[in-house]
Amino acid sequence: MEPQSAFYSSPVLVLDFQSLYPSVMIAYNYCYSTFLGRISNWRGTSKMGFTEYNRQEGLLRLLKDHINIAPNGMMYTKAEMRKSLLAKMLTEILETRVMVKSGMKQDKDDRTLQQLLNHRQLALKLLANVTYGYTSASFSGRMPCSEIADSIVQTGRETLERSIAYIHSVERWGAEVVYGDTDSLFVHLKGKTREQAFAIGEEIAKEITNMNPRPIKLKFEKVYHPCVLLAKKRYVGYKYESRDQVQPDFDAKGIETVRRDGTPAEQKIEEKALKLLFETADLSQVKAYFQAQCTKIMRGNVSIQDFCFAREVKLGTYSDRGPPPPGALISTRRMLDDARAEPQYGERVPYVVISGGPGARLIDRCVAPEDLLHNPHCSLDAEYYISKNLIPPLERIFNLVGANVKQWYDEMPKVHRIRRVDVVGDGIGKKKTLEAYLKSASCAVCGVKVKKERSGNVCARCARNAPASMVRLQTRLNREEDKLRGMVKICQTCAGIPPVVADVACDSKDCPVFYSRVKQATRVATERSIVSSVLRELAERGVGQEALEW
Ligand code: SF4
Known part of the structure; x- marks a missing residue:
């Protein structure tokens, strides 16, 4: 039935x-x-x-x-x-x-x-x-x-x-x-x-x-109150197993919250949205929550780990007529570098979808998470994740209560993120993204717009006040380095590495610290290059080293 x-x-x-x-x-x-x-x-x-x-x-x-x-x-x-x-x-x-x-x-x-x-x-x-x-x-x-x-x-x-x-x-x-x-x-x-x-x-x-x-026996198992029936073997609800149970358990079968072929973000957002629906029956709260999550994704205030797809890779079973699945492609690329990197049959290989130029194929935008972490020019494709990964499962559920999730997304303001990328001192030919050009039009120290006709990356005010600018940059760098040291310390404790060894080789994709550590290391590298470039620029403008000593 x-x-x-x-x-x-x-x-x-x-x-x-x-x-x-x-x-x-x-x-x-x-x-x-x-x-x-x-x-x-x-x-x-x-x-x-x-x-x-x-x-x-x-x-x-x-x-x-x-x-x-x-x-x-x-x-x-x-x-x-x-x-x-x-x-x-x-x-x-x-x-x-x-x-x-x-x-x-x-x-x-x-x-x-x-x-x-x-x-x-x-x-x-x-x-x-x-x-x-x-x-x-x-x-x-x-x-x-x-x-x-x-x-x-x-x-x-x-x-x-x-x-x-x-x-x-x-x-x-x-x-x-x-x-x-x-x-x-x-x-x-x-x-x-x-x-x-x-x-x-x-x-x-x-x-x-x-x-x-x-011995045919019908057993009364549980009560769902409330619940959503989606399709055969796909349902979700608040489960009560006995009369005196006060707090219900969230129980889902066959939907994305329990399936392993999506992303953790999809699971978490869907589960939270369903809980809001069950507890408040107020769609405006679900809408506000969904839009807040979309804004976070667009701003990039999210953990990359939550956006990793991890599908099974079975090398040797794919047809050569079409492109292989992303996991297989990433594994093959790794094997070209090191033949020992061959995944086990059926192993789940994580990948993320990054934004690319207009017309770029999806398969070319699927990269290993560490590639995204190491490259400050890349970012998660927020549009893809929201419209292809988040909206469809939510729509299947919330259409049943008359909500239009796609419309919720369409009517919200969109955020275009300007990322901090190292462009200071780069030649024009090295600029890869639009942000690289936009960034060069703002002061590397205070962030105000630099007049077009003015060359360099520091505004006139910061250039005049070179020592203060350098202190500001150095403080920013110190703050980022402190954060990185904290993360490295966690890894040293976890892996039993003595504190004198600064490098941590662990690349456990299941550990949230790995993502934060690598992301922070990339940020520190960016900050360092900004400081050294600004220093060079100030020196070229005739600010002597003695003026920079504090
Ligand atoms: S990344 Fe995670 S698992 Fe690996 S050493 Fe650091 S804390 Fe431990």
């Missing part, structure tokens, strides 16, 4: 059939050992898997009161005549799992034991669930019999549909099933309180469990 995509401000119950397929196999005794053939022949044959089933004469007459008929027209004998092999096996597995889970309730403080038991119960769950797959595995399996597999799937679906019809038929609940997926049901209780939702959820679970043969 496709979900009814919407924002639900009333409680939504989540109910799950526990181990539905194994339970169906046990409850209806579906197995190779209890198979009694088809009600009507298939193309004139009694096909069963890869072979034919020949029923013994008079068998049906003998068993006529003890037959289960699956929705796909297959017959199986009931458990009172013969308990199926699969059912015996699955019962044992499921009972062992219950035993292991009850063991987990003891010794809760023993983390190792808890972990061990948890892995055991997961392994048993997996075993139980793959038994269904085994009945239809025609390539890797030994006994493929799609008739049994179909019986299981169709009975599971029938169980789900019967439950939905029953929930809709009970008027006192006022419930509407808004999404059903294989073994789970999402039930919207319009206008009900959370307290009422818990009571109704327990009642629904009990009645539907009683409706079905053992």
Whole structure:
């Protein structure tokens, strides 16, 4: 059942059939050992898997009161005549799992034991669930019999549909099933309180469990209040697991906040925007938050780590007809420098998108984060990140509540950032960016505009007052160097490097200190070159060294 995509401000119950397929196999005794053939022949044959089933004469007459008929027209004998092999096996597995889970309730403080038991119960769950797959595995399996597999799937679906019809038929609940997926049901209780939702959820679970043969069991899992249903297996909401839970947990499935193919910034902003929506139901607050984040990105007041894409690289599997994905390209470039830099198969290689000239291809603007950090002429492509990375996922969610995220962005003032770049003393030919030209039109010391006809990078006032200008520049440089020293100190402590070694080689892309350290080192280099260039310029203008001594 496709979900009814919407924002639900009333409680939504989540109910799950526990181990539905194994339970169906046990409850209806579906197995190779209890198979009694088809009600009507298939193309004139009694096909069963890869072979034919020949029923013994008079068998049906003998068993006529003890037959289960699956929705796909297959017959199986009931458990009172013969308990199926699969059912015996699955019962044992499921009972062992219950035993292991009850063991987990003891010794809760023993983390190792808890972990061990948890892995055991997961392994048993997996075993139980793959038994269904085994009945239809025609390539890797030994006994493929799609008739049994179909019986299981169709009975599971029938169980789900019967439950939905029953929930809709009970008027006192006022419930509407808004999404059903294989073994789970999402039930919207319009206008009900959370307290009422818990009571109704327990009642629904009990009645539907009683409706079905053992061991099919509908378990009341949790209440989402509020929540957003987006599409199949994609939903997010505030989760309450018990009546006395006061603070809800943020729970998301299948959306960008939990997916690993986007950027951390996208995840954080989407999560915060959703939390604002859930807590305040006030779109103006979400809009203000979104616009504030966009301004930050445009101004460049963000951590580069938050804007790294990290997709899996599988070298050797890409077609040579189109350009390879950015991660593969970056890895290949690294391997040209050093063949040992080959990434592991499936390794996530981080990259960022930088702004480029008009018409520059996206693939050419994807660079390794350290390239961006080391190059003061490059900056993150704010427009790309906002319009391609942030807006689409937010739009998918907030369109459901009538908001137009794209319009929020269009109507806000845009910021064009002038970066501090080292252009002082550079020849014209070396200027790479527009900022380089703009920067040279302002004083390197005080930042006021320098008259066009005036050569050099220091205004007349700062040139006249050379010692004060130098103090100002030197103080600025000292401040930046202090910051860098602080970061290097953190790394020295972390990596156990003695303080006499100033260089830190660590380039851990998962560590925020790495990004701050490299960015700061680039800034210090820029400041140093500004100081030395201004010093040179002042000397050329006839300011003697003795005047600069303070
Ligand atoms: S960059 Fe991070 S991980 Fe590497 S040495 Fe510095 S603090 Fe430690």
